[in-house]
Amino acid sequence: MSFISVFDVLGPNMIGPSSSHTAGAALIAHLAHKLIPAPLKRVDFTLYGSFARTYQGHGTDRALLGGILGFTPDDLSIRDSFNIARQRGLEYSFTPNQTETDVHPNTVDIRMENALGQVMTVRGESLGGGKVRIVAIDGVPVDFTGEYAAVIAIHQDKPGVVAHITKVLSDRNVNIAFMRLSREAKGDTAYSIIESDGTLPEGIPEQLKTNPYIHDVMIVQP
Amino acid sequence: MDFKNAAELLSLCRRESGPISRIMLLRECSLGEIEAQAVMQRMSKALSIMRSSATIPLTQTVRSMGGLIGGQAQLLSLHARSGKSICGAVLQKAVGYAMAVLEVNASMGLIVAAPTAGASGVVPGLLLALQEEYQIPDERLLDGLLNAGAIGYLAMRNATVAGAVGGCQAEVGVASAMAASAAVELMGGSPEQCLDAASTVMMNMLGLVCDPVGGLVEYPCQNRNAAGVANALVAAELSLSGIRQLIPFDEMLAVMYKVGRSLPCELKETALGGCAAAPSACAHCMR
Numbered sequence: 001m002s003f004i005s006v007f008d009v010l011g012p013n014m015i016g017p018s019s020s021h022t023a024g025a026a027l028i029a030h031l032a033h034k035l036i037p038a039p040l041k042r043v044d045f046t047l048y049g050s051f052a053r054t055y056q057g058h059g060t061d062r063a064l065l066g067g068i069l070g071f072t073p074d075d076l077s078i079r080d081s082f083n084i085a086r087q088r089g090l091e092y093s094f095t096p097n098q099t100e101t102d103v104h105p106n107t108v109d110i111r112m113e114n115a116l117g118q119v120m121t122v123r124g125e126s127l128g129g130g131k132v133r134i135v136a137i138d139g140v141p142v143d144f145t146g147e148y149a150a151v152i153a154i155h156q157d158k159p160g161v162v163a164h165i166t167k168v169l170s171d172r173n174v175n176i177a178f179m180r181l182s183r184e185a186k187g188d189t190a191y192s193i194i195e196s197d198g199t200l201p202e203g204i205p206e207q208l209k210t211n212p213y214i215h216d217v218m219i220v221q222p
Numbered sequence: 223m224d225f226k227n228a229a230e231l232l233s234l235c236r237r238e239s240g241p242i243s244r245i246m247l248l249r250e251c252s253l254g255e256i257e258a259q260a261v262m263q264r265m266s267k268a269l270s271i272m273r274s275s276a277t278i279p280l281t282q283t284v285r286s287m288g289g290l291i292g293g294q295a296q297l298l299s300l301h302a303r304s305g306k307s308i309c310g311a312v313l314q315k316a317v318g319y320a321m322a323v324l325e326v327n328a329s330m331g332l333i334v335a336a337p338t339a340g341a342s343g344v345v346p347g348l349l350l351a352l353q354e355e356y357q358i359p360d361e362r363l364l365d366g367l368l369n370a371g372a373i374g375y376l377a378m379r380n381a382t383v384a385g386a387v388g389g390c391q392a393e394v395g396v397a398s399a400m401a402a403s404a405a406v407e408l409m410g411g412s413p414e415q416c417l418d419a420a421s422t423v424m425m426n427m428l429g430l431v432c433d434p435v436g437g438l439v440e441y442p443c444q445n446r447n448a449a450g451v452a453n454a455l456v457a458a459e460l461s462l463s464g465i466r467q468l469i470p471f472d473e474m475l476a477v478m479y480k481v482g483r484s485l486p487c488e489l490k491e492t493a494l495g496g497c498a499a500a501p502s503a504c505a506h507c508m509r
Contacts (some may be wrong), residue, residue: 003224003253003254004375004378004379005250005253005254006246006249006250006261006265006367006368006371006372007264007268007373008375008378009333009336009337009370009371009374009375009378009400010265010268010335010337010367010370010371010374011268011335012267012334012335012336013267013271013332013333013334014332014333014334014335014339015330015331015332015333015340016326016328016329016330016331016332016333016339016342016439017286017287017327017328017329017330017340017438017439017440018339018340018439019335019338020393022330023335023339040234050437053437054436054437054438056287057288057437057438058287058438058439059330062330065312069487074332076331076332078330079330089468090261111355128386129335129337129338129383129384130335155313168355207315
């Protein structure tokens with residue numbers, strides 16, 4: 001865990017009214033949009049728990065859409081995100097789901113479709129104080145916060161893949177802070193998530209993809 | 223350099239012969255691996271956002287998302303200019319600024335959570351008012367923010383600042399403790415006096431529930447930010463006059479946390495009890 005900084009107390013700098021329902025929502029969507037190649041054509045949000053009940057009064061909808069449009073939680077453009085989305089030709093929908101309650105109270109599923117026809121669904125949780133975590137990509141459990149630079153590798157669950165990943169990172173002098181591996185089923189698609197200190201150097205995805213079992217690599221810089 | 227509680231903070235202040243703000247800056251530099259200058263730059267940015275959010279609604283009306291607040295800061299400012307304020311200059315200004323920040327927040331404007339969005343008016347409200355009345359330069363005000371940050375950090379580490387966990391005492395209560403401590407340092411008080419002021423606030427705001435009408439960060443949140451400023455000012459005044467407190471801040475944080483956990487969930491941000499359940503509030507939400 002990182003330490004509690006003075007800027008965790010006097011911060012985040014954010015568009016109101018709620019650090020969990022507005023700033024956190026914007027941050028989740030902002031992280032999600034980094035995971036799929038631009039431009040996006042359509043985005044569908046499913047809101048759970050407290051998000052589902054109070055999303056309009058807290059501007060959660062504008063914040064989510066703003067994050068998808070690339071705005072950070074302190075960007076005043078969030079107020080106009082409906083208009084900006086329309087100008088950019090981005091279709092969107094919001095669906096409250098109040099029947100599924102076995103989730104963190106501030107959870108959102110974001111289904112994104114880009115111009116290439118690629119589809120990805122990201123689930124995020126807003127933890128309070130503007131802190132968030134991404135907990136699933138396409139239904140596979142993952143866990144990262146966006147506070148650290150992250151490498152997300154989608155690969156087949158085969159021996160040697162993780163060794164390849166850590167070798168590439170150590171060759172590039174990347175210090176690993178946290179590392180997690182999850183998979184759909186044995187031998188099936190797996191996700192390796194590596195969070196590191198500092199920012200990641202260029203070219204990591206290309207080097208990782210030299211291993212034939214690695215299908216895709218996403219980079220999230222803080 | 224790090225400290226886990228107020229007692230350790232005080233012993234560091236003694237060892238370094240420095241104020242709380244100085245210790246908090248050293249902690250940030252060492253744990254965050256960041257230069258002091260970079261910390262101050264980032265804090266200046268926060269201060270400039272605080273200043274705009276405290277002053278924008280004084281000249282232009284902002285509409286809140288839920289329609290429950292808007293225009294209160296302007297009314298206060300007009301009242302003050304009419305010469306009929308009964309609060310005195312510091313309190314009258316601080317209350318206006320605090321309420322202004324909540325208006326900006328509720329209208330999806332840019333604010334600095336301090337320590338939360340719902341309590342974001344108290345710290346800037348009191349510090350900006352003190353700055354004006356006592357011609358405090360910006361660099362000193364940044365020290366005030368560092369001091370406030372130390373108090374808020376202790377609350378986050380050892381108790382909670384979430385209304386959903388501890389009620390409003392954890393949000394506006396902690397914000398007011400932060401403001402009180404910062405005010406004492408800015409007005410020349412010792413680290414012990416700062417922590418006594420923070421302790422006093424926690425005592426006087428103990429048990430305050432979180433009961434937002436319609437679940438929105440508007441009402442009574444805005445009123446509570448104004449009351450928080452007054453509580454902070456009173457606590458700072460007691461402390462600066464030499465009144466000591468029996469119960470130290472560490473214990474008051476533990477007390478607040480325990481009271482917060484024993485509050486029923488209807489009174490912790492669920493909008494099911496307190497003001498949120500008053501007939502007029504329910505009638506408004508049905509509209």
